Amino acid sequence: METLRxxxxxxxxxxxxxxxxxxxxxxxxxxxxxxxxxxxxxxxxDATIVSEYLEGKSPLPLLGPKAGGTDFRVGPAFYHxxxxxxxxxxxAPDVMAYxxxxxxxxxxxxxxxxxxxxxxxxxxxxLAGIFAVSFYAVxxxxxxxxxxxxxxxxxxxxxxxxxxxxxxxxxxxxKAAVAGVALGIGAQLHTLSLIxxxxxxxxxxxxxxIRKRMPWKTFFIMVALALFVNVxxxxxxxxxxxxxxxxxxxxxxxxxxxxxxxxRNALKDIVCYAxxxxxxxxxxxxxxxxxxxxxxxxxxxxxxxxxxxFLVGGLxxxxxxxxxxxxxxxxxxxxxxxxYLALSFAILLPLANEISMRFFLAMIFMPFVLLGLWFGYIxxxxxxYGYAGMIILVSLFCAANLFSIRNSFADSRAFLSDSDxxxxxxxxxxxxxxxxxxxxxxxxAKVVSVGGDSRYLFxxxxxxxxxxxxxxxxxxQKSKKTDPGIPVFLIENTKRTESILKSQSVEEHLSFxxxxxxxxxx
Numbered sequence: 001m002e003t004l005r006x007x008x009x010x011x012x013x014x015x016x017x018x019x020x021x022x023x024x025x026x027x028x029x030x031x032x033x034x035x036x037x038x039x040x041x042x043x044x045x046d047a048t049i050v051s052e053y054l055e056g057k058s059p060l061p062l063l064g065p066k067a068g069g070t071d072f073r074v075g076p077a078f079y080h081x082x083x084x085x086x087x088x089x090x091x092a093p094d095v096m097a098y099x100x101x102x103x104x105x106x107x108x109x110x111x112x113x114x115x116x117x118x119x120x121x122x123x124x125x126x127l128a129g130i131f132a133v134s135f136y137a138v139x140x141x142x143x144x145x146x147x148x149x150x151x152x153x154x155x156x157x158x159x160x161x162x163x164x165x166x167x168x169x170x171x172x173x174x175k176a177a178v179a180g181v182a183l184g185i186g187a188q189l190h191t192l193s194l195i196x197x198x199x200x201x202x203x204x205x206x207x208x209x210i211r212k213r214m215p216w217k218t219f220f221i222m223v224a225l226a227l228f229v230n231v232x233x234x235x236x237x238x239x240x241x242x243x244x245x246x247x248x249x250x251x252x253x254x255x256x257x258x259x260x261x262x263x264r265n266a267l268k269d270i271v272c273y274a275x276x277x278x279x280x281x282x283x284x285x286x287x288x289x290x291x292x293x294x295x296x297x298x299x300x301x302x303x304x305x306x307x308x309x310f311l312v313g314g315l316x317x318x319x320x321x322x323x324x325x326x327x328x329x330x331x332x333x334x335x336x337x338x339x340y341l342a343l344s345f346a347i348l349l350p351l352a353n354e355i356s357m358r359f360f361l362a363m364i365f366m367p368f369v370l371l372g373l374w375f376g377y378i379x380x381x382x383x384x385y386g387y388a389g390m391i392i393l394v395s396l397f398c399a400a401n402l403f404s405i406r407n408s409f410a411d412s413r414a415f416l417s418d419s420d421x422x423x424x425x426x427x428x429x430x431x432x433x434x435x436x437x438x439x440x441x442x443x444x445a446k447v448v449s450v451g452g453d454s455r456y457l458f459x460x461x462x463x464x465x466x467x468x469x470x471x472x473x474x475x476x477q478k479s480k481k482t483d484p485g486i487p488v489f490l491i492e493n494t495k496r497t498e499s500i501l502k503s504q505s506v507e508e509h510l511s512f513x514x515x516x517x518x519x520x521x522x
Contacts, residue, residue: 014121018112018128025108025132028405029101029141034094035429036412038143040459044466046144047093050082051470054091062236063244065146067191069354070251073244075188075233078146093428093466096144103149104141108132110152111365114159118333119372126375126394127368135283135404140361146189150361153186157197158336158365161204164218165332176218180225186362188230191248193362196343203339264292265352269345271295272352274307276360277367281397283404288357314370315341317377337369416513426460430513434460435467437510438489441519442473445487451478452491456515460491490518 039047046065052058061080063073081099089095112128119127131137140148160179164171183201187194201222208214227234237244272290279285284303287294295304318334325331344363348355360366375393379386416429442448448468450461457477465475476482492500497516500506505521 014125017125018109021125021129021132022105022108026105028133028138029104031409032412033097033101033142035416035427036142036409037094037097037428038425039093039428039431039463040426041462043093043096043144044463046079046082046146047096048466048469050079050086050096051091051466053079053083054086060232062232062239064188067251070191070247072191072247072251074146074191074194075185075230077185077188077229078149080232081149082144097142100144100148101141103152104137107137107152107155107364110155110159111368114155114365115368115372117159117162118330118369119376123372123375123390126390127372130281130371130394130397130401131364131368133398133401133405134280135401135408136280136357137364138401138405139408140358147358147361150186150189150193151364153182153189154193154197154362155365157182157186157200158340161200162329162333162336164215164222165204165208165336166329167215167218171215171218173217173221176215176221177225179218180222181229183222184226184229187226188233190359190362191251192344192347192359194248196340196347199347200340200343203343204336262349265349268292268352268355269348270308270311271304272348272355272359273345273366274304274311276357276363277311277370278303278307279357280360280364281367281371282400284400285357290355290357310367310370310374314373317373318370321373321376337365341366424459426463427513430515431460431463432467433510433512434491434515434517435464437517437519438464438475439468439471439473441489441508442468442487446472447474447476447483448487448489449478449482450475450489450491452489452518453493456491456493460515488520490520492516492518 042065049058049061053060060083061076064076064078066073078099082096085095085098086092089098108128108131111131112124115124115127137151140151157179160175160182163175164179167175183197187197205214205219233244268290271292275286275290275294286297286300286303294300315338318338322331322334322338325334341363348359371393375386375390378389382389412427415427438448438450450457450464461475461477468475478488490500490504493514493516497509497511500516500518501509504518507519507521509516509518
């Protein structure tokens, strides 16, 4: 059997096309990365934890960020990647996002290689091209957040599981080691992956055991490496009497109680899966929380119907292909993908009311596999027009995503140009400039009071505090109990500048982007 290197040497044009795809993907993920970086409360919290370790102020984090709405904390791999980046490139907020950026870039060739295990070169390149420009993938690559690197680790995990499953005997040790690392790290990035990565591993090896092809050495190497990369978390549990594990089960129970019955939860799951496919492939975002009501709004209904046909039809094609497939490797590819999707659907069933689009970072490969199967079906039914149809669909998806990315970049550029836009996410450059103004006008005070527009305070106060605290200044939100003797600053939207100047005793002010910072005379 030809090696990957031998196959690539024979196909120079696919290599050239792939390199072009990769360059485009890198550009979209890195363009104006520092200035437009999202730096909200979660990012400032994580950057503070990492910075304090790098500065020798705190010990190595043994646990990661809290899972949304619970006291459970995921594993520390996210923080450890940030620490590694900080040691190499310096202790700075944008550096903390480098690991997520890197894994997003690496996910492009990894997805191509994963899809290439089943589809031909042409189809795999077309699908990888859509992924490279996917607004969904680009969006989650441009800031630091613990689930953001799940596309890479989930694809790597399934890739290695497939390699183990098709091995005629024990898989090569390095493949087992990579599978173990992917399992161990992937399980630390999100509560969902913590549940179904291990379950997926158990089910695959149970299948191999039933088929009397159980690779025991591979299994033990994989488990050993997965446990090794989780040593800090295990150490924390031992030290605290398994308190984090208790929080995990309490959190799961709380979220399950929010369900709306099996039938309604299943319907919500279906809506979410369909809308996620549409979002990942075309950038059309119906509703981040994929509520049932959102389906009926405007263009959402026809998009949902098309996405539902795509999902159900694609899964049907996958099952049909699995039953018909004679090739051992291709059959196991479909089997692993279908098992992973079925398992994720079942796990999300009791958690339906908690689902949002970020949950599909761990299933980002799903629409690309289904689309590849649709391409095959169209070529089978319409052999004369199959290739043309694929080109048209790929072009439409790429154009839709690039249009959304262009609009997103235009918004970010406008936000830094004295914009009066609302505040959904604080941008790093805005926070840096505003924090520097406060630091320069604090007059040696260790504590300063900040008031103003509550929306801006909610989004930016903690982010600003990350910078001011490094200069020895703590920000507190202004209230009736605030010490009247400390310096006072106001944070307002730029469009309110004139009215504030008329009504307040303002010493100085600075307008930058969506922020205007006012230094109030004592």
